[in-house]
Each structure stands twice: as C-alpha cells, then as structure tokens.
Amino acid sequence: xxxxxxxxxxxxxxxxxxxxxxxxxxxxxxxxxxxxxxxxxxxxxxxxxxxxxxxxxxxxxxxxxxxxxxxxxxxxxxxxxxxxxxxxxxxxxxxxxxxxxxxxxxxxxxxxxxxxxxxxxxxxxxxxxxxxxxxxxxxxxxxxxxxxxxxxxxxxxxxxxxxxxxxxxxxxxxxxxxxxxxxxxxxxxxxxxxxxxxxxxxxxxxxxxxxxxxxxxxxxxxxxxxxxxxxxxxxxxxxxxxxxxxxxxxxxxxxxxxxxxxxxxxxxxxxxxxxxxxxxxxxxxxxxxxxxxxxxxxxxxxxxxxxxxxxxxxxxxxxxxxxx
Amino acid sequence: xxxxxxxxxxxxxxxxxxxxxxxxxxxxxxxxxxxxxxxxxxxxxxxxxxxxxxxxxxxxxxxxxxxxxxxxxxxxxxxxxxxxxxxxxxxxxxxxxxxxxxxxxxxxxxxxxxxxxxxxxxxxxxxxxxxxxxxxxxxxxxxxxxxxxxxxxxxxxxxxxxxxxxxxxxxxxxxxxxxxxxxxxxxxxxxxxxxxxxxxxxxxxxxxxxxxxxxxxxxxxxxxxxxxxxxxxxxxxxxxxxxxxxxxxxxxxxxxxxxxxxxxxxxxxxxxxxxxxxxxxxxxxxxxxxxxxxxxxxxxxxxxxxxxxxxxxxxxxxxxxxxxxxxxxxxx
Ligand SMILES: Nc1ncnc2c1ncn2[C@@H]1O[C@H](COP(=O)(O)OP(=O)(O)OP(=O)(O)O)[C@@H](O)[C@H]1O
Ligand SMILES: Nc1ncnc2c1ncn2[C@@H]1O[C@H](COP(=O)(O)OP(=O)(O)O)[C@@H](O)[C@H]1O
Ligand code: SF4
Ligand code: SF4
Ligand SMILES: [Mg+2]
Ligand SMILES: [Mg+2]
Numbered sequence: 328x329x330x331x332x333x334x335x336x337x338x339x340x341x342x343x344x345x346x347x348x349x350x351x352x353x354x355x356x357x358x359x360x361x362x363x364x365x366x367x368x369x370x371x372x373x374x375x376x377x378x379x380x381x382x383x384x385x386x387x388x389x390x391x392x393x394x395x396x397x398x399x400x401x402x403x404x405x406x407x408x409x410x411x412x413x414x415x416x417x418x419x420x421x422x423x424x425x426x427x428x429x430x431x432x433x434x435x436x437x438x439x440x441x442x443x444x445x446x447x448x449x450x451x452x453x454x455x456x457x458x459x460x461x462x463x464x465x466x467x468x469x470x471x472x473x474x475x476x477x478x479x480x481x482x483x484x485x486x487x488x489x490x491x492x493x494x495x496x497x498x499x500x501x502x503x504x505x506x507x508x509x510x511x512x513x514x515x516x517x518x519x520x521x522x523x524x525x526x527x528x529x530x531x532x533x534x535x536x537x538x539x540x541x542x543x544x545x546x547x548x549x550x551x552x553x554x555x556x557x558x559x560x561x562x563x564x565x566x567x568x569x570x571x572x573x574x575x576x577x578x579x580x581x582x583x584x585x586x587x588x589x590x591x592x593x594x595x596x597x598x599x600x601x602x603x604x605x606x607x608x609x610x611x612x613x614x615x616x617x618x619x620x621x622x623x624x625x626x627x628x629x630x631x632x633x634x635x636x637x638x639x640x641x642x643x644x645x646x647x648x649x650x651x
Numbered sequence: 652x653x654x655x656x657x658x659x660x661x662x663x664x665x666x667x668x669x670x671x672x673x674x675x676x677x678x679x680x681x682x683x684x685x686x687x688x689x690x691x692x693x694x695x696x697x698x699x700x701x702x703x704x705x706x707x708x709x710x711x712x713x714x715x716x717x718x719x720x721x722x723x724x725x726x727x728x729x730x731x732x733x734x735x736x737x738x739x740x741x742x743x744x745x746x747x748x749x750x751x752x753x754x755x756x757x758x759x760x761x762x763x764x765x766x767x768x769x770x771x772x773x774x775x776x777x778x779x780x781x782x783x784x785x786x787x788x789x790x791x792x793x794x795x796x797x798x799x800x801x802x803x804x805x806x807x808x809x810x811x812x813x814x815x816x817x818x819x820x821x822x823x824x825x826x827x828x829x830x831x832x833x834x835x836x837x838x839x840x841x842x843x844x845x846x847x848x849x850x851x852x853x854x855x856x857x858x859x860x861x862x863x864x865x866x867x868x869x870x871x872x873x874x875x876x877x878x879x880x881x882x883x884x885x886x887x888x889x890x891x892x893x894x895x896x897x898x899x900x901x902x903x904x905x906x907x908x909x910x911x912x913x914x915x916x917x918x919x920x921x922x923x924x925x926x927x928x929x930x931x932x933x934x935x936x937x938x939x940x941x942x943x944x945x946x947x948x949x950x951x952x953x954x955x956x957x958x959x960x961x962x963x964x965x966x967x968x969x970x971x972x973x974x975x976x977x978x979x980x981x982x983x
Contacts, residue, residue, distance in 0.1 A: 372846035372847065372848060372849075373846050479934045481934075509694040509695050509873070509935075510694065510873070510914065510917045510918050511694060511913065511914065511917045511930050511931035512930060513917070513930075514916075514917035514918070514919075514928040514929060514930035514931075515930030515932075516930075517919065517928055518927070518928050518929075518930065536846070536847065537919075538847075538921050539918065539919040539920055539921040540919055542919060542920065542921055542922075542923075542924070542925075543919035543920075543925055543928065563924060566921060566922065567922065576848060577847065577848060578921070579851075580847045580848045580850065580851035581847055581876065581921055582850070582851070582854065582874070582876035582877050582879060582880035582881075583876050583879060583880070583920075583921060583922075584874075584875035584876040584879050584903065584915070584918055584920075585879060585903050586879070586899060586900035586903040586904050588879065588880055592851060592855075594848075594851050594852055594855050595848045595851075595852070596852075597802075598816045598818060598819070598849070599816075599846065599848075599849075
C-alpha cells in the first residue's frame with residue numbers, strides 16, 4: 328500500500344457560547360488504504376470530514392489519534408521540520424485555483440518555484456523542466472509569462488496541477504479540484520487528470536461532493552458521514568448497489584441530468600447533525616429510514632468487509648447483530 | 652393558446668461600464684405559462700441571473716440599460732410600469748428566492764418577526780377589509796412555516812436566522828415567498844449552496860408547492876440534473892442568447908443546438924462508466940466585444956461561413972422545440 332490510514336482521528340476544541348467548550352469530531356476513526364496507481368474517491372456532504380482527512384494525510388494537520396503510513400514511513404507523528412521531504416512525495420490541488428496562485432507571479436515562476444526550492448534548479452535546466460510541465464498540462468509556451476488574471480479558471484487549474492506534479496510526487500490529493508469550474512471546463516480537466524494519472528503513474532486521493540465526477544475518475548470510493556467512513560468499495564459496485572442506508576439515500580438524492588426521473592427517490596428527513604453532537608451508536612440513526620432498533624442508538628457499527636471485499640458500517644450487515 | 656403568464660420578448664439588456672458596453676442579453680424570448688415549471692440552464696455569465704432580476708426590475712440602472720423588448724406579466728409590460736406598481740407585484744404576484752438565503756434575512760430579527768412584517772406589508776397593498784392584526788399575522792406565519800414543512804413551526808418561528816441550517820433558512824425564504832400567494836416563483840440557484848440530501852428535500856418541497864398552489868416556477872440552475880428533476884421545459888442560454896427551448900425530455904434525448912449537445916457530452920454520469928468526456932474548447936466570449944453572427948461560432952464544431960456573419964434566428968426545429976442555429980435555418 329502506498330498510503331494506509333488506521334483509526335485516524337482529528338478532534339477540535341471549539342467555543343459553543345461564552346463559557347462552554349465543545350468537542351468537534353471532524354474525523355472520528357477512519358481506516359483507508361490506497362494501492363500505488365489507484366484513484367480513490369472520498370465523498371460525503373459538507374462537514375463530513377473529507378478535507379480534514381486530506382489535510383491530515385498531507386500532514387497540514389496533526390492527528391489527534393491514529394496512524395498514517397505513507398510509502399513505508401509512519402508520518403503521523405512527524406515534526407514540522409521533518410515534513411519537507413514529505414512535500415516532495417505528496418502534493419495537493421485545491422478547489423479554488425484563483426486563490427491558490429500568487430497574483431504577482433507569472434506562470435513560469437509559479438511552476439518553477441518548487442523546483443527552485445526543493446531541487447535548486449536554475450537556468451536552462453529549470454526552463455526545460457517548466458516547459459515540459461506546461462506541455463504535460465496542455466498549455467502552450469505562450470502562457471509562460473502570463474499572470475493569473477490573464478488566465479481562465481481552467482487554465483489556472485492546469486497551472487496549479489503543473490506546480491503540484493513538478494517534483495514528481497507519488498500521491499496527489501485533490502480536494503474538489505473542479506468544483507469552481509463550469510461543466511465544459513470541468514470535462515477538460517477531468518479528462519486530463521485521468522490521462523495524467525496513467526502517464527505519470529500517480530496515485531489519487533480525490534475528494535468531491537459530486538458523485539458523478541467520482542464515478543468518472545475513481546476506481547474505488549469511500550463514503551463519509553460525520554467523520555466516519557460508512558461504506559467503501561469499487562466505485563461501480565457501490566454506486567449501482569449501495570448497501571449502507573446513507574449511501575442509498577445519498578445516491579438517490581442526486582438529480583440526474585436525463586429525461587427519466589426515478590419516482591422512488593429516497594428523501595431523508597431532517598438535517599445532518601452537528602459534528603459537535605455526533606449521535607451515539609450509529610451516527611446516521613437520527614435519519615436512517617431502515618433503523619433496526621435500539622442497537623443502532625447504542626452500538627457503533629464497525630466498518631466490516633462483506634464476501635466481495637466491500638466494506639459497510641451498518642448493523643444490518645453485521646454478523647451477530649442482525650435481527651433476522 | 653392563452654396568453655402566457657410571463658412573456659419575455661426580444662429583451663436586450665446592456666451594462667454601461669468603464670470598460671465599455673457589455674452586451675449581456677442579446678434579444679431573448681422566454682415564456683412561462685400558468686402553473687408551468689420552466690428551467691433556465693447555462694454556464695457562468697450566460698445571463699441567467701440578470702434575466703431573473705430584470706423580471707423584477709432589481710437591476711440598478713445605470714449600469715444596466717434596457718435596449719429593447721418587453722417583459723409582460725399577466726399581459727402588462729413590467730418594464731414600463733411605475734415603480735409603485737412594480738412594488739405591488741414584486742414579492743406578491745411574483746416572488747423570488749436566491750442561492751444564499753442569509754443575504755435576504757436580517758440577522759437581528761427572528762424569523763417570525765420578519766415573516767410577520769412581510770405579511771403585513773403585503774396587506775398594506777391590498778383592501779383594508781382583509782387586514783390582519785399582528786396576532787393573526789403570526790398565526791399565518793406559523794401556517795406558512797408549516798406549509799414549507801418546518802418541524803415544530805410554532806417553536807422555530809422564534810429562532811434567529813443563524814440558529815437555522817442552510818436548508819431551514821431556504822425553507823424560511825420560500826415561506827416568505829409564498830406569503831403573498833404568488834402565481835410565479837423565480838428561483839435562482841436555490842439549492843446550489845445546499846448538500847445533496849437537503850437539495851433533494853427542497854426540490855421535493857418546491858414540486859409539492861407547484862401542485863398545491865398551482866404555482867408557476869422559473870428555475871435557474873447551472874445543474875442540468877436539478878432542472879431535469881423539477882421542470883417540464885428547459886431553456887438553454889449561451890452568452891446572452893436563448894439557444895434552445897424544449898420540453899425536458901426533448902432537451903436530454905434530442906438536443907438540437909450544437910451548444911446543448913456539447914454541454915450534455917461534458918457532464919459525467921453517475922450510473923454509467925463513461926470512457927471519454929468532451930469539454931468545449933475555447934472559452935466563454937467577452938461580452939464587451941462578442942463574436943459577430945452566432946456567438947457560439949468560435950467554439951462550434953459545425954460552424955459554417957454564414958455563422959460568423961449572421962445571427963441565427965430562433966425558430967421551431969420540431970413541434971414545441973425551438974433552437975437558434977443556422978443548421979436548421981432556411982436553405983440549410
Ligand atoms: N480548524 C478547525 N477548527 C474547528 N473545526 C474545524 C476545523 N477544520 C474543520 N473543522 C470542522 O470539522 C468538520 C469537518 O470539516 P471538513 O472541512 O473536513 O469537511 P468537508 O467534508 O471537507 O466539507 P465540505 O464538503 O464542506 O468541504 C466541520 O464541521 C468543520 O467545521
Ligand atoms: N452590474 C454589472 N455590470 C456589468 N456587467 C454585469 C453586471 N451584472 C452582470 N453583468 C454581466 O452580465 C452577464 C450575465 O450575468 P449573470 O446573469 O449574473 O450570469 P449567470 O448566468 O451566471 O447568472 C455576465 O457577463 C456578467 O458579467
Ligand atoms: S446501523 Fe442502524 S441506523 Fe445505522 S445505518 Fe445501519 S440500520 Fe441505519
Ligand atoms: S449557428 Fe453555426 S456556429 Fe452557431 S451553433 Fe449553429 S452551426 Fe454552430
Ligand atoms: Mg472540504
Ligand atoms: Mg447567477
């Protein structure tokens with residue numbers, strides 16, 4: 328495995344009023360493993376902890392508990408000064424290409440920066456590598472000395488990606504990389520990202536709330552709810568035969584751009600609970616249309632594999648707790 | 652055929668700015684019948700929101716300037732009505748909801764106070780015999796909150812906006828919109844900021860209200876799925892033009908305009924393993940100096956010499972299905 332995350336937790340202390348302090352469980356026991364060359368998707372609604380997982384993996388945050396094994400190293404406990412080497416091996420692409428680029432830096436300087444800092448390149452070799460990177464992301468040389476404000480959203484995102492792959496990382500963490508783009512531009516970037524993965528042998532941890540985007544990019548998908556993974560497996564299998572009641576509702580909620588609309592959409596009631604007050608037992612029990620009984624309110628279901636290797640965290644599928 | 656409820660005819664709107672004249676709407680035609688649900692789709696900047704705002708005359712002028720056309724509502728041209736008349740229509744006969752409900756809610760008053768104020772202000776416009784006192788207006792407010800399926804409406808009415816979730820705030824805004832018993836609801840990306848399970852609730856709610864109150868809806872979204880789920884008819888816009896207008900099933904199954912076709916090929920699908928997505932090369936035109944002829948011609952794979960010279964006229968390409976493209980023009 329290139330990346331292995333075990334029982335990863337990140338809790339924040341937050342103010343809840345003048346004197347009261349709350350305990351916010353942004354990530355609450357996540358297990359995830361990525362094989363080299365794989366594209367794994369992380370989906371879930373706002374606040375489910377996707378970006379926090381990404382920032383933990385990149386060690387932009389320090390975990391509260393759990394282990395992060397990357398490329399043979401235990402990186403969960405690394406100190407700030409030891410992280411530089413890690414930055415060369417894993418990189419991130421964010422949602423908003425506009426704010427990710429320095430407005431006063433040309434495309435050349437933006438892409439060259441990591442090569443200058445980490446590889447101490449300069450002169451002709453630097454120029455050669457930047458030109459090669461531009462070619463990889465499909466931008467012609469005429470863009471080299473442009474500033475971000477002279478680029479479209481899609482072009483900016485390509486520059487961000489060129490910068491991210493400059494040091495030839497093994498892992499690319501992409502957090503909603505196309506959410507700020509129009510669909511016609513999104514299509515270009517998604518095409519390009521799938522192609523790039525093959526060409527450079529990259530591994531992706533790809534975050535999106537857009538399930539169709541995940542279907543297109545990812546071999547495997549993990550569905551998060553309130554800081555936990557509730558279902559994980561091969562993307563096509565999970566999307567065609569979702570087993571966890573939340574995954575079923577989530578998929579069923581997506582309005583499809585097509586003539587025929589399902590008339591049996593599952594519409595969940597109520598809101599997503601706050602991660603400060605995560606319901607005990609199964610975190611989904613307050614909205615679950617298939618709740619079995621008291622066990623759902625008291626016992627936390629573990630993420631357990633079925634016969635095919637798909638993992639589900641739900642008492643409906645757990646030996647011993649199944650009522651039938 | 653009876654007159655449509657809303658009839659936007661040859662509407663042309665420019666913005667006069669320091670940079671020059673933005674030719675933002677280039678002669679658009681959109682009709683909405685009573686009780687009909689119509690969606691407007693298109694990418695950023697194509698003119699969806701300014702179309703909606705023009706109907707309610709919400710665009711400040713300058714910089715906005717109506718160049719030509721009319722916007723008829725129940726037969727009257729909204730563009731020429733005196734301001735006092737427009738105020739009697741805005742929020743009462745035509746209501747609007749937006750992407751970010753917080754912008755339209757006052758954080759220092761409870762939901763109930765704001766709703767009661769809206770109800771009373773609508774009444775001030777009506778005959779005095781029908782006027783309610785504050786007490787009765789509050790009861791009406793609770794009923795409205797119940798009609799948008801807010802649980803424990805009698806308690807929630809005393810909440811401040813920040814105490815509610817995004818989905819609940821959007822329900823409050825819909826309740827306000829309903830308070831004037833409108834015949835047309837304009838919804839500009841009302842679910843774009845919401846999570847998908849909450850979006851499904853709000854879309855279901857709007858669909859129920861359409862049935863319950865025989866409401867017509869003009870739904871604006873960049874998400875083709877949202878429009879497919881809610882609307883009977885879809886209008887596709889590109890760079891300030893309506894390029895296609897057809898029943899929802901037709902748009903998705905037999906799109907005629909090259910832009911619509913490309914847009915549909917650009918969206919990934921949830922239930923299909925798509926091997927190849929095709930984006931649209933080039934970028935959205937600058938409306939200061941839009942391409943002559945068909946505004947899509949620099950990006951269109953089927954462009955012909957005429958496309959750069961003449962603007963295609965919108966016309967029927969199949970029964971009830973219109974498009975603006977030279978491929979379907981006379982002699983093509
Ligand atoms: N630094 C922080 N301090 C306190 N709470 C935080 C912090 N960072 C994240 N959170 C909280 O942790 C939870 C998970 O946040 P996260 O950003 O991981 O969600 P997400 O799944 O990426 O959501 P979205 O889809 O909105 O991007 C949220 O409730 C968020 O408010
Ligand atoms: N106040 C303004 N001044 C100049 N141009 C404007 C103004 N408001 C909107 N526009 C332009 O009008 C076009 C349509 O905008 P809008 O209707 O908001 O797009 P959307 O379809 O994304 O809702 C865009 O090109 C936008 O830049
Ligand atoms: S454990 Fe119980 S409440 Fe949770 S998803 Fe399964 S059935 Fe529903
Ligand atoms: S008018 Fe010409 S350029 Fe415009 S969409 Fe039709 S074929 Fe393409
Ligand atoms: Mg996030
Ligand atoms: Mg808009």
